[in-house]
Structure formats: C-alpha cells, structure tokens
Amino acid sequence: MPAPVPTPAPVPRQRDTSPAEGGPGTGSLYGQASLTLLVIEDDPAGGLTVPEILDVDGHRIRLRSARNLTEATRLLTPDVNCVLLDLALPHGATGSGSGSGSSDPVDPLAALRQVLRIAPRHAVLVLTSEEDAERAAEAVRVGAQDFLFRDELDGRLLSRAIRYAVERKRADIAQYKLAESKLRAQENARLERGLLPHPLLEGSDLRFAARYRPGRSRALLGGDFYDTVRTPDGTVHAMIGDVCGHGPDEAALGVELRIAWRALTLAGLCGDDLLATLQEVLEVERPNEEIFATLCTVDIAPDGRRAGLCLAGHPAPLISRPGRPARLLPYEDSGPALGLLPRARWPRRQVELGGSWSLMLYTDGLIEGRIGKGKERLGQDGMVEMINRHLDSGLSGEGLLEASVTEARRLNGGELTDDVAVVLLSRSEA
Structure with missing residues (x-):
C-alpha cells in the first residue's frame, strides 16, 4: 500500500440508508436526492483524503467504505451508483481467504475483475498512483469506466469522475441492450421463418x-x-x-x-x-x-x-x-x-x-x-x-x-x- 498523503481525512463508514428502488445507476442524475459511492480500500483512514464531495446539483455524495471484497459485496445495495476500487488493495483483502480474484498474485487486476463480476451494472472507478499509469490504463480496457491518480485527487475531480462514470455506464448498458435487442430480433425473424x-x-x-x-x-x-x-x-x-x-x-x-x-x-x-x-x-x-x-x-x-x-x-x-x-x-x-x-x-x-x-x-x-x-x-x-x-x-x-x-x-x-x-x-x- 503506498504511503498515505499527509493530513488525511477518513472515509465515512456506512450510514443506514434505504436502497433506491431504481436500481444501480440511479442518483441525482436521474432524480434521486444524492449519489452514493462505495470505496474499496484496505486502509480507509489513510487512502482517500477528500473532506467533502458534491455532485453537480450541490448535494453531498454519500460515501461507504469496505476493507475487502466480502464487505463490498454486502454493502453493494441497489442505491450504490459507483464503486471506487484502490488497485493497491492487498492480495489478501478479498475477505474470502481462498479462491481466485485478488488473491491471485499473478494478475495485478484480479481485484478489479472480481468487482466487475459482483457489480456488473455499476460504474467502476479505479484509484492508483501516477507511477502505475500503465496498469490504470489496462484497468479501463478490462472494464473500469475511468482511473484516478491518488496524488491528484480532490473533491471536484472525484465528483466529476463519478458523474461521468455513472453516465458512461448507463450509456454502455443502453448500447448493450440495443445490440441485444437487435440480435434477438434477428433470431426471432429466423425462428419465425422456420415456424x-x-x-x-x-x-x-x-x-x-x-x-x-x-x-x-x-x-x-x-x-x-x-x-x-x-x-x-x-x-x-x-x-x-x-x-x-x-x-x-x-x-x-x-x-x-x-x-x-x-x-x-x-x-x-x-x-x-x-x-x-x-x-x-x-x-x-x-x-x-x-x-x-x-x-x-x-x-x-x-x-x-x-x-x-x-x-x-x-x-x-x-x-x-x-x-x-x-x-x-x-x-x-x-x-x-x-x-x-x-x-x-x-x-x-x-x-x-x-x-x-x-x-x-x-x-x-x-x-x-x-x-x-x-x-x-x-x-x-x-x-x-x-x-x-x-x-x-x-x-x-x-x-x-x-x-x-x-x-x-x-x-x-x-x-x-x-x-x-x-x-x-x-x-x-x-
């Protein structure tokens, strides 16, 4: 884990909130009061140093934190809009103790791949150091919506990244559904011709x-x-x-x-x-x-x-x-x-x-x-x-x-x- 930035501000722990009925990807962008961000990092007290994050409407973005992927799975309720994953998450931080995922030392993006499996409909951002830009770019190719450098992080940058990531994920899902609909229509036409x-x-x-x-x-x-x-x-x-x-x-x-x-x-x-x-x-x-x-x-x-x-x-x-x-x-x-x-x-x-x-x-x-x-x-x-x-x-x-x-x-x-x-x-x- 890289050394923490001086005078860090702790990430708030989860507050009791009722899940949004609209499912993942909803938020102030879609009529909800505020966005919710789930942060996955091993050291919540020293990883994210943003005192307050505001969305485009001026509402405070709600934060949840998980020390490992097991906690993240439990906290990934429908009202979560975006996941922020620290790529420096230790290999033992899956919380499962065995199996594939981030416990695999050969794959530096194992934790990300597991997050994408447990949160296929959520926007995902990755957090890394500037020296690790190549791995950050690879994370986007694997499926993350964007990457952020830890040393450059501030409230405005993070809130904008969350907003864009949620919109991009929503657009990706819409594009996927459109392609799926076209494929189904083609299959249906072939089936109809046969019947x-x-x-x-x-x-x-x-x-x-x-x-x-x-x-x-x-x-x-x-x-x-x-x-x-x-x-x-x-x-x-x-x-x-x-x-x-x-x-x-x-x-x-x-x-x-x-x-x-x-x-x-x-x-x-x-x-x-x-x-x-x-x-x-x-x-x-x-x-x-x-x-x-x-x-x-x-x-x-x-x-x-x-x-x-x-x-x-x-x-x-x-x-x-x-x-x-x-x-x-x-x-x-x-x-x-x-x-x-x-x-x-x-x-x-x-x-x-x-x-x-x-x-x-x-x-x-x-x-x-x-x-x-x-x-x-x-x-x-x-x-x-x-x-x-x-x-x-x-x-x-x-x-x-x-x-x-x-x-x-x-x-x-x-x-x-x-x-x-x-x-x-x-x-x-x-």
Missing part, C-alpha cells in the same frame, strides 16, 4: 396468399396455424386452425398440429381419418385437458372445380366468384372442435367451386374484433360485407388480405387482441 409454413404448391395453377398477426405483444406466433400442400395426385390440401388460448404453450401446440397435419396429409390421410388422428395428437401434446382446437380443412380436386370441406368447430370459409358477391360456404353438419369429445366424427361435405374462384380461410380473430366503442363485433356478416367492398374496389390476393386485416384493426380501434390468420387460394380458368 411459419411454406406452401407446397409446385405444379398447381392455384395462387396462394396469407396474412398472420399474433395477438400477444412481441410474440412470434400465436395459437393460430395454417398450411397448404399439393399431394402427388394433384389434389391441393389447405388447412387453418386455432388453439384456444394465447400463451406460448398454445403457440407451440399450434406448430405441432400444423406439422402433424402436413405429415398425415402427405401420407394420404384426408377428412375424418385425418381429423381423428389430429385429435389424438392434441390429446397427447396439450398441457391440460381444457385445451381444444378448431380446424377447417379443404381438399381441392386436381381439376380445381370442386372441393371437400371438413369443419371442426371452425368458421366456414368464404368463396367469391367473378360477377357474384362473396358468400360463406355451407357449414351444416360440422363436427366438434378437436379435443372436446372422444371418438367424435367430422363429416366431409362436397362443394362445387366452378371455374374461377377465390376461397378464403380465416380464424375468428378476424371476426371477433369490436366495431367502434360498443360491444358489437364485426362477425361473419360484417366480414362478408367488408370483403365484398374490397372486391368491388378491385382488390385481390395479398392486397385483399392486407386491406381486410387493416380495416378490422381500424374498426376495433387498435390492435386486435386475438390472433389472426387468413389464407386465400384463387384460381382463374382462363
């Missing part, structure tokens, strides 16, 4: 469009799911479903049901056999017995002029043809939602499509949004009317879906609380 389906329609003359909006804030996927595949015989199979609930478990179950549907469809299952098998998958994979899922499946013949329709508690699709208003397909004799009744049956209804048509499959998130400030919902009738307006204005494909979801949000007065999935298959005989 949302890619339609398998090679060789088909059908056009495909889809829109998906999860109801949960910042969620990648909700409980809604959809898929479209073309089997080797030329039949195009489309599906849309909705798992009740809005949490991550429901979203995961929706992905499992979609993947199971694709595998079973490509294996040749269709209609009631496929839905019965999907119900078995749901019963095994659902987190509790109250979870169920609605489903709509459509299998379009290779010539594109007719289709088979199965409904499991799901809203009926909407069909539009040139020169005619859009309407809902017949939905009599639909079966129950998956997971509600054991050994249920799902009748398959034959539907004539014609030569040119558009078929829209959707989840109830599109029709359950409110209209204005009252309790009235858009409903299926309101959706059909809305779609017909957009068709009359010449919209089709992606533009039709985008306009419909946007109008549903506008009528609701903001974001729709439920997940929304919409799939549009179109065929032109020409």
